[in-house]
Amino acid sequence: MPPSRPESTGSADVERRSAAPGPGLPPAPRLPRRREPPTRRTALTVAGIVEAAIEVLDETGVSGLSMRRVADRLGTGAASLYAHVSGREELLELVFDELVGRVELPEPDSARWREQVHRMVSDFHAVLVSHRDAALAGMGRIPTSPNTLAAAETLSAVMRAGGLSERVVALGLDQLILFVCASAFEQGLVDERGMSPDDLAAYFAEVHAFYDRLPTDRFPTLAAIAPDMTGHDAQARFRFGVSSLLAGYEALSAAESAAD
Amino acid sequence: MPPSRPESTGSADVERRSAAPGPGLPPAPRLPRRREPPTRRTALTVAGIVEAAIEVLDETGVSGLSMRRVADRLGTGAASLYAHVSGREELLELVFDELVGRVELPEPDSARWREQVHRMVSDFHAVLVSHRDAALAGMGRIPTSPNTLAAAETLSAVMRAGGLSERVVALGLDQLILFVCASAFEQGLVDERGMSPDDLAAYFAEVHAFYDRLPTDRFPTLAAIAPDMTGHDAQARFRFGVSSLLAGYEALSAAESAAD
DNA sequence: ACCTGAACACCGTTCAAGT
DNA sequence: ACCTGAACACCGTTCAAGT
Numbered sequence: 001m002p003p004s005r006p007e008s009t010g011s012a013d014v015e016r017r018s019a020a021p022g023p024g025l026p027p028a029p030r031l032p033r034r035r036e037p038p039t040r041r042t043a044l045t046v047a048g049i050v051e052a053a054i055e056v057l058d059e060t061g062v063s064g065l066s067m068r069r070v071a072d073r074l075g076t077g078a079a080s081l082y083a084h085v086s087g088r089e090e091l092l093e094l095v096f097d098e099l100v101g102r103v104e105l106p107e108p109d110s111a112r113w114r115e116q117v118h119r120m121v122s123d124f125h126a127v128l129v130s131h132r133d134a135a136l137a138g139m140g141r142i143p144t145s146p147n148t149l150a151a152a153e154t155l156s157a158v159m160r161a162g163g164l165s166e167r168v169v170a171l172g173l174d175q176l177i178l179f180v181c182a183s184a185f186e187q188g189l190v191d192e193r194g195m196s197p198d199d200l201a202a203y204f205a206e207v208h209a210f211y212d213r214l215p216t217d218r219f220p221t222l223a224a225i226a227p228d229m230t231g232h233d234a235q236a237r238f239r240f241g242v243s244s245l246l247a248g249y250e251a252l253s254a255a256e257s258a259a260d
Numbered sequence: 261m262p263p264s265r266p267e268s269t270g271s272a273d274v275e276r277r278s279a280a281p282g283p284g285l286p287p288a289p290r291l292p293r294r295r296e297p298p299t300r301r302t303a304l305t306v307a308g309i310v311e312a313a314i315e316v317l318d319e320t321g322v323s324g325l326s327m328r329r330v331a332d333r334l335g336t337g338a339a340s341l342y343a344h345v346s347g348r349e350e351l352l353e354l355v356f357d358e359l360v361g362r363v364e365l366p367e368p369d370s371a372r373w374r375e376q377v378h379r380m381v382s383d384f385h386a387v388l389v390s391h392r393d394a395a396l397a398g399m400g401r402i403p404t405s406p407n408t409l410a411a412a413e414t415l416s417a418v419m420r421a422g423g424l425s426e427r428v429v430a431l432g433l434d435q436l437i438l439f440v441c442a443s444a445f446e447q448g449l450v451d452e453r454g455m456s457p458d459d460l461a462a463y464f465a466e467v468h469a470f471y472d473r474l475p476t477d478r479f480p481t482l483a484a485i486a487p488d489m490t491g492h493d494a495q496a497r498f499r500f501g502v503s504s505l506l507a508g509y510e511a512l513s514a515a516e517s518a519a520d
Numbered sequence: 521a522c523c524t525g526a527a528c529a530c531c532g533t534t535c536a537a538g539t
Numbered sequence: 540a541c542c543t544g545a546a547c548a549c550c551g552t553t554c555a556a557g558t
Contacts, residue, residue, distance in 0.1 A: 067551060078551075080523050088551065139442065140449030142467055149479065157481040169481075170488030171500045179435075182399065182442035189400030207402055219409065221417040221429075228430030240431045248508030252500075327532060338532075340542050348532065
């Protein structure tokens with residue numbers, strides 16, 4: 001029962017399904033029925049909770065993803081979630097695993113391994129960025145959930161197919177995942193800092209101007225590379241990052257073989 | 261005045277410094293005095309607030325770094341901080357700048373540029389890690405504060421001294437900083453997830469065992485590289501990361517020159 | 521077994537009021 | 540100009556109680 005009843009707008013009282021007998025009369029007898037107007041959602045399940053959590057995430061970002069808001073969206077109270085999920089931390093892990101599961105996994109092909117790595121990490125990055133700063137939920141986590149394990153297996157298999165050494169793949173896999181998450185998190189943070197698109201454009205224009213005007217005596221190098229720093233969009237920077245990592249892995253891997 | 265007065269334990273009423281005349285009598289006249297027992301700390305300043313914030317950070321991590329706790333440590337209320345700092349977000353920026361300022365900046369030397377980069381980013385990483393997950397405060401931030409600008413200038417100058425192209429330095433600088441912050445954040449997060457050192461050791465042993473036991477049919481690559489994944493400590497992984505980035509930058513930079 | 525309301529111990533920020 | 544207490548609108552989690 002809502003504590004205060006807002007005026008019904010339009011089609012009068014269709015929702016009040018049982019008419020009371022009237023003033024001065026006792027309440028009418030009732031057939032037993034489900035204790036609450038069924039509040040639309042079905043019984044609580046982990047999958048349903050994760051789905052609701054992702055909806056909240058899309059609206060508010062990770063910091064706004066609270067147990068209370070998720071519960072609200074499911075028409076219940078926060079305490080009810082604890083029967084299905086140990087707490088906020090586990091819910092974030094489940095959300096992250098669900099998002100990783102949306103990345104398509106290729107059949108490793110040594111002829112196209114670079115392309116395959118670029119594709120996988122770009123997809124991964126895109127999925128994360130499309131859910132605000134969701135990437136935060138993945139940082140500092142060792143892959144042990146089903147979808148993160150499957151993705152780690154495929155990504156490392158592609159790297160091995162490219163001829164990188166076991167050692168380089170083992171160490172590089174971690175770093176590549178860290179890079180994807182950190183990039184996505186940074187990108188997601190930007191629109192988390194509570195700015196309108198207009199403010200945001202203004203802010204970037206300011207940053208651009210700021211770097212262009214850096215005094216060349218105190219900041220000779222930054223001033224010189226300023227055009228190159230502000231001249232690339234997020235996607236170009238991400239692509240550069242992946243390329244430099246792969247080039248580095250190849251060089252280190254080759255150096256290892258040469259040492260044998 | 262406390263709403264309810266707990267029984268004084270032991271040494272009776274030493275703290276009630278002004279004895280009331282007694283029941284039925286008006287309150288005794290008082291000399292004007294400082295409204296509060298002087299609470300030890302001097303007047304609020306930005307520097308003092310940042311110092312207190314770092315102390316709180318060291319005790320609780322970024323998530324526990326609240327305006328209320330910082331104020332508490334300064335013997336005041338949270339609202340008082342807003343006269344010196346626009347809010348929590350700005351305070352985090354100030355804390356990050358202060359920490360970056362503790363990194364020693366070398367004179368760029370083209371003969372030792374790799375060593376200089378390794379040294380700078382290791383110092384940076386070490387400073388961040390020594391303050392829990394402080395690195396979180398630096399992510400998603402474009403260097404504009406004094407110490408972050410100075411560090412960015414020096415780091416990019418060292419990279420230029422190493423012969424890397426303007427484009428590679430401009431794009432790589434960002435990535436290198438992101439890598440340092442993300443690594444430090446991950447490392448800091450581990451002891452943030454609220455575990456005792458014993459729990460932590462047990463957890464890592466579990467992870468180790470988990471990877472060692474991965475079924476080889478479903479996870480052939482992960483199973484094969486498991487020893488290499490769990491066999492390196494955080495410092496080795498960080499060093500590998502920096503080396504691979506530098507190797508990548510050199511390769512990409514060389515490829516650019518070759519294309520000219 | 522699952523769900524609930526109420527409570528506990530917290531948050532960041534604002535604002536009228538004091539000095 | 541600086542500081543304050545109280546208030547507002549939030550948090551995650553626990554727990555006794557209900558069904």
